[in-house]
Amino acid sequence: MSDTVNRQWRLKTRPSGDIDDDNLELVEAPMPEPGDGEVLVRTIYLSLDPTNRIWMSDMDQYMPPVEIGDVMRGGTIGEVVQSTNPDFAAGDLVQGFWGWQDYAVLGPQALRARLSKDDSTPLTAYMGLLGAIGCTAYFGLLDIGQPKPGETVVVSAAAGAVGSVVGQIAKIKGCRVVGIAGSDEKCRWITDDLGFDAAINYKTENVLEALRRHCPDGIDVDFENVGGEILDAVLTLVNQNARIALCGLISQYNANDPVPGPYMFRNILMKRVTVKGFIVTDFLPRFPEALAELGQWLAAGKLDYRVDVVDGLENAAGAVRKLFDGSNQGKLMVRVSADPKA
Amino acid sequence: MSDTVNRQWRLKTRPSGDIDDDNLELVEAPMPEPGDGEVLVRTIYLSLDPTNRIWMSDMDQYMPPVEIGDVMRGGTIGEVVQSTNPDFAAGDLVQGFWGWQDYAVLGPQALRARLSKDDSTPLTAYMGLLGAIGCTAYFGLLDIGQPKPGETVVVSAAAGAVGSVVGQIAKIKGCRVVGIAGSDEKCRWITDDLGFDAAINYKTENVLEALRRHCPDGIDVDFENVGGEILDAVLTLVNQNARIALCGLISQYNANDPVPGPYMFRNILMKRVTVKGFIVTDFLPRFPEALAELGQWLAAGKLDYRVDVVDGLENAAGAVRKLFDGSNQGKLMVRVSADPKA
Numbered sequence: 264m265s266d267t268v269n270r271q272w273r274l275k276t277r278p279s280g281d282i283d284d285d286n287l288e289l290v291e292a293p294m295p296e297p298g299d300g301e302v303l304v305r306t307i308y309l310s311l312d313p314t315n316r317i318w319m320s321d322m323d324q325y326m327p328p329v330e331i332g333d334v335m336r337g338g339t340i341g342e343v344v345q346s347t348n349p350d351f352a353a354g355d356l357v358q359g360f361w362g363w364q365d366y367a368v369l370g371p372q373a374l375r376a377r378l379s380k381d382d383s384t385p386l387t388a389y390m391g392l393l394g395a396i397g398c399t400a401y402f403g404l405l406d407i408g409q410p411k412p413g414e415t416v417v418v419s420a421a422a423g424a425v426g427s428v429v430g431q432i433a434k435i436k437g438c439r440v441v442g443i444a445g446s447d448e449k450c451r452w453i454t455d456d457l458g459f460d461a462a463i464n465y466k467t468e469n470v471l472e473a474l475r476r477h478c479p480d481g482i483d484v485d486f487e488n489v490g491g492e493i494l495d496a497v498l499t500l501v502n503q504n505a506r507i508a509l510c511g512l513i514s515q516y517n518a519n520d521p522v523p524g525p526y527m528f529r530n531i532l533m534k535r536v537t538v539k540g541f542i543v544t545d546f547l548p549r550f551p552e553a554l555a556e557l558g559q560w561l562a563a564g565k566l567d568y569r570v571d572v573v574d575g576l577e578n579a580a581g582a583v584r585k586l587f588d589g590s591n592q593g594k595l596m597v598r599v600s601a602d603p604k605a
Numbered sequence: 606m607s608d609t610v611n612r613q614w615r616l617k618t619r620p621s622g623d624i625d626d627d628n629l630e631l632v633e634a635p636m637p638e639p640g641d642g643e644v645l646v647r648t649i650y651l652s653l654d655p656t657n658r659i660w661m662s663d664m665d666q667y668m669p670p671v672e673i674g675d676v677m678r679g680g681t682i683g684e685v686v687q688s689t690n691p692d693f694a695a696g697d698l699v700q701g702f703w704g705w706q707d708y709a710v711l712g713p714q715a716l717r718a719r720l721s722k723d724d725s726t727p728l729t730a731y732m733g734l735l736g737a738i739g740c741t742a743y744f745g746l747l748d749i750g751q752p753k754p755g756e757t758v759v760v761s762a763a764a765g766a767v768g769s770v771v772g773q774i775a776k777i778k779g780c781r782v783v784g785i786a787g788s789d790e791k792c793r794w795i796t797d798d799l800g801f802d803a804a805i806n807y808k809t810e811n812v813l814e815a816l817r818r819h820c821p822d823g824i825d826v827d828f829e830n831v832g833g834e835i836l837d838a839v840l841t842l843v844n845q846n847a848r849i850a851l852c853g854l855i856s857q858y859n860a861n862d863p864v865p866g867p868y869m870f871r872n873i874l875m876k877r878v879t880v881k882g883f884i885v886t887d888f889l890p891r892f893p894e895a896l897a898e899l900g901q902w903l904a905a906g907k908l909d910y911r912v913d914v915v916d917g918l919e920n921a922a923g924a925v926r927k928l929f930d931g932s933n934q935g936k937l938m939v940r941v942s943a944d945p946k947a
Contacts, residue, residue, distance in 0.1 A: 317875075324875045325845075490870070503667075509874050524866020528832070532851050532882035533659075533666045540874035 269294050270576055272335045272363035278319050280517050281587065286319060287335060287363075287580040295368040303345040303368050304357060306599040309576065310338035310390050311583045312424075313488075316516040325542045335363040335579075338395060340378065340386050342603065356380055356603070358389055363579055365599060386604050387570045391424050391594035392561060393554055399510060399543040400428035400486075401553040405436075406546070407508035407539045408484040412437030415478050417497055420488035421462065422449035424568075424594035425510060428557075429486045430459050431566050438484070441477045443470060443493055445589035457567055471496040481505075490514045491522070498527035501534045509540040517587060569593030611636050612918055614677045614705035620661050623859050623929060628661060629677060629705075629922040637710040645687040645710050646699060648941040651918065652680035652732050653925045654766075655830075658858040667884045677705040677921075680737065682720065682728050684945065698722055698945070700731055705921055707941060728946050729912045733766050733936035734903060735896055741852060741885040742770035742828075743895040747778075748888070749850035749881045750826040754779030757820050759839055762830035763804065764791035766910075766936035767852060770899075771828045772801050773908050780826070783819045785812060785835055787931035799909055813838040823847075832856045833864070840869035843876050851882040859929060911935030 268291045275288040297303045318329045318336050329336050339362065343355040348371050351357070356378040361367035378389055391397065403425075410416050416433040420426045421442025430453060433440045441461045442453045450462035461477040463470055474482070474496050481502035487494055490512035497507070515522040531538055546553070560566045571593040573582040578597065585591040610633045617630040639645045660671045660678050671678050681704065685697040690713050693699070698720040703709035720731055733739065745767075752758050758775040762768045763784025772795060775782045783803045784795045792804035803819040805812055816824070816838050823844035829836055832854035839849070857864040873880055888895070902908045913933040915924040918941045927933040 322875075323841075323872065325877070499665075512871050512874055515871065521868040522871070523868055524870030526863040526865055528866030528870075529854050529857065529864070530665065530882075531880060532854055533664075535667070535882045535884060535887060537882075538873060538880040540872075540877045540879075542877060545877060 267294055268292070269364055269366045271365075272576070272579055274319060274329045274331055274333055274335055276331070277321055278316065278517070280519050282316060282319065282517075282580070282584055284580070289577060289580070292364075295366060297345055297347050297368045300348045301346075301368050301370055302343050302348050302351045302357075302374070303366060304339075304341035304359070304361065304374075305344050305366055306339050306341045306361070306364065306576070307356075307602055308340040308386060308390055308572075309363055309579060309597040309599055310394075311573075311579065311586065311595040311597065312338070313511055313513045313516065313586050315583055316587070320516075336360070337362050338390065339367075340389060341367075354380070356386065358394070363576070365576060380604065386602055387572065387594070387596065388561075388568070390596050391570060392428060392557055392566060392568045395543050396424045396594060397428055397557045398546060398550050398553045399425050400432060401557060402543065402546040402549070403508040403510050403541055404429050404432050404484070404486055407537075407541060408433075408486060408506050410436050410438045410484045413439070414483035415439045415441065415480055415502075416484040416486065417441050417443070417474065417478065417482050418459075418486045418488075419443045419493050419497075420511070420513065421453050421459065422446075422592075423488060426486065426488055427453060427457060427568060427593075428566065431457050432560075433484070434458050435560065435565055439478075439480075441474065443489070449589075449592070452569075465493060471499060474500055484508070486510060488513060490525075495525045495527050498525050498530045498536075501530055501536050503534050505534060505536045507536060507538040509538055513587070571595045572598050574598050609636055610634070611706055611708045613707075614918070614921055616661060616671045616673055616675055616677055618673070619663055620658065620859070622861050624658060624661065624922070624926055626922070631919060631922070634706075637708060639687055639689050639710045642690045643688075643710050643712055644685050644690050644693045644699075644716070645708060646681075646683040646701070646703065646716075647686050647708055648681050648683045648703070648706065648918070649698075649944055650682040650728060650732055650914075651705055651921060651939040651941055652736075653915075653921065653928065653937040653939065654680070655853055655855045655858065655928050657925055658929070662858075678702070679704050680732065681709075682731060683709075696722070698728065700736070705918070707918060722946065728944055729914065729936070729938065730903075730910070732938050733912060734770060734899055734908060734910045737885050738766045738936060739770055739899045740888060740892050740895045741767050742774060743899060744885065744888040744891070745850040745852050745883055746771050746774050746826070746828055749879075749883060750775075750828060750848050752778050752780045752826045755781070756825035757781045757783065757822055757844075758826040758828065759783050759785070759816065759820065759824050760801075760828045760830075761785045761835050761839075762853070762855065763795050763801065764788075764934075765830065768828065768830055769795060769799060769910060769935075770908065773799050774902075775826070776800050777902065777907055781820075781822075783816065785831070791931075791934070794911075807835060813841060816842055826850070828852060830855060832867075837867045837869050840867050840872045840878075843872055843878055845876050847876060847878045849878060849880040851880055855929070913937045914940050916940050
């Protein structure tokens with residue numbers, strides 16, 4: 264990383280199917296300079312998330328797509344390098360959404376949170392459990408899923424950043440929790456380390472049969488990250504008045520052709536199921552409430568998480584693909600520059 | 606109809622695809638006799654509804670399926686012929702669920718409502734607007750759909766018994782209402798007589814294009830009776846935080862092969878849509894509230910309805926098929942014996 268050049272990943276072409284080498288290009292832009300009241304931040308961590316693939320496409324979506332030629336969008340943590348704003352000083356640690364680049368110049372409203380330099384919480388935690396990821400799990404499960412003690416909760420992408428938190432909160436709430444993940448190692452992690460009651464490796468097991476075995480009383484809550492055949496299996500086994508918190512449909516983000524909805528869609532009617540799509544930003548005003556409780560659970564040892572940190576901004580475009588083949592282990596992020604708390 | 610024989614339609618075989626002549630058989634059973642505390646009722650009206658097709662199948666459903674050999678299930682209105690129960694006397698008009706037969710013997714708990722012999726409300730109204738049909742429209746639209754003044758409400762099967770009431774309530778609530786129906790005559794009825802803002806004939810128009818034209822501000826509420834391509838068109842145009850009250854999926858009840866869910870399922874996520882399946886019996890304790898308000902609107906001339914009455918129990922099995930080719934005009938029912946209020 265040079266101090267006179269700002270490297271930026273820009274969207275060059277929209278993906279057709281899987282993200283490939285031609286979709287994003289790394290360019291060198293001049294160092295931006297802060298204007299009046301602005302701050303210059305240096306990126307420390309860049310979050311990589313399944314929704315990156317949605318933003319790269321021009322499908323109808325919950326935010327405007329990233330335009331061709333624009334810097335790729337992404338959640339970030341960084342350090343203030345230079346400030347003309349009285350509220351921020353060089354060395355402050357801040358969280359924002361300035362995307363896939365070494366540096367950015369931002370107004371204070373774009374700095375979403377200030378992070379402590381001194382406490383023992385690693386910065387990476389704010390990319391996962393103590394950030395939008397944790398809030399996604401918290402509000403999706405508790406507000407939409409409304410799990411009651413003794414109910415059965417199913418989580419897909421259960422070893423993922425969101426899913427692993429969902430399952431642990433469901434255990435705190437006294438539920439039976441069954442996770443679906445993509446490797447035996449991930450299944451072991453969520454059962455042995457996180458306390459899920461059962462795990463299903465969807466790559467080696469018949470998900471419907473396995474769910475039937477692990478959910479003898481049916482399914483009351485589904486936290487859905489995947490869609491496709493997994494959602495169909497869940498819908499086959501839902502109980503009356505089940506709730507489905509629809510958080511993601513990663514199985515179809517890379518599809519070029521129209522993807523059919525679940526074949527068991529009719530069970531939404533027959534079983535009086537509630538399906539609710541949500542985006543965590545819908546809950547933005549209530550983030551403090553979630554972060555406070557997540558922080559308490561973390562401090563009490565009731566929540567665990569793991570991070571998958573890839574070094575170097577230049578590796579971001581390659582690393583994001585790990586989310587789609589499932590080879591990441593934990594919340595995926597890029598370390599763009601040195602972490603002063605590490 | 607003989608006074609010594611009780612004709613009954615019994616389920617003989619489960620339908621494969623459309624209901625055919627071999628699925629139901631008309632048999633003659635002996636007249637039942639009331640035991641202690643029971644009443645003998647003579648059927649006056651038998652309700653025919655799309656859900657009959659669900660009950661005839663053994664698919665996973667919201668009530669147990671009708672068993673082979675059992676009398677076909679259905680809503681009924683009748684007159685008490687003989688009673689050993691002090692609460693009921695010969696001549697009382699009662700509503701219940703005793704199915705496709707001339708007579709039935711029932712305990713008092715099976716008589717769901719007593720209907721006035723003297724007021725001006727026709728008995729047929731209780732089969733539609735002032736019964737489960739009206740409550741279905743009322744709770745599905747108001748509780749699940751939560752329409753706000755100025756919002757756009759779409760109703761499929763809009764000239765049907767439920768749909769026509771949904772649209773009129775949505776107009777009372779100040780919404781823009783677009784109905785989808787299966788003939789130009791039905792479209793004229795819902796716009797000219799019922800006050801819908803627009804109607805789409807799905808048999809002659811491209812539903813997606815027509816919805817786009819008639820819903821310039823998108824769709825906020827969908828009262829879904831049909832599913833399939835119609836639901837897909839709706840999902841293409843839903844606004845953020847739209848609500849879909851899933852009441853029926855008549856387009857697929859006759860399907861033998863697995864039916865894909867909506868191809869635009871992903872918009873449930875992208876637009877944070879709530880989809881909620883419901884069965885009107887979920888709201889049973891609140892029926893009086895709905896029936897009171899529906900009655901007031903009817904008396905005030907704010908609601909209209911029409912009935913399609915087929916004469917003769919022997920014609921029930923033929924008549925039920927009208928629901929699936931759309932040839933009924935209004936709430937479909939069979940007049941099994943003379944209506945004392947007509």
